[in-house]
Amino acid sequence: MKKRTQEQWxxxxxxxxxxxxxxxxxxxxxxxxxxxxxxxxxxxxxPEKSSPFIQAKRTLPSANxxxxxxxxxxxxxxxxxxxxxxxxxxxxxxxx
Numbered sequence: 001m002k003k004r005t006q007e008q009w010x011x012x013x014x015x016x017x018x019x020x021x022x023x024x025x026x027x028x029x030x031x032x033x034x035x036x037x038x039x040x041x042x043x044x045x046x047p048e049k050s051s052p053f054i055q056a057k058r059t060l061p062s063a064n065x066x067x068x069x070x071x072x073x074x075x076x077x078x079x080x081x082x083x084x085x086x087x088x089x090x091x092x093x094x095x096x
Contacts, residue, residue: 002031009040 004012016026016037023041027034068079068088077095079088 006044010044012037013041013045 012030012032016023019026021029023037024034026032027037066081068081070077070079077091079091083091
């Protein structure tokens with residue numbers, strides 16, 4: 001069995017995903033043990049510890065924008081800027 005660094009495993013995993021091949025096909029072609037490939041893939045790309053926080057990215061609104069848009073990986077909320085901070089807080093609480 002060939003020793004690989006973490007970076008080499010990550011590169012192999014990315015190559016397999018980009019190849020369009022099944023894991024089994026890719027492993028046969030690259031002489032990699034399918035079980036060990038699955039284990040390393042799970043270790044290196046598995047779900048991380050969940051956090052109650054999301055990453056926010058601020059963008060400047062256009063001059064005539066009257067709306068505030070909040071986007072996450074799975075949702076988008078558009079809020080009219082006339083809402084008070086208390087109303088926005090109530091909305092966020094209701095969505096959580």
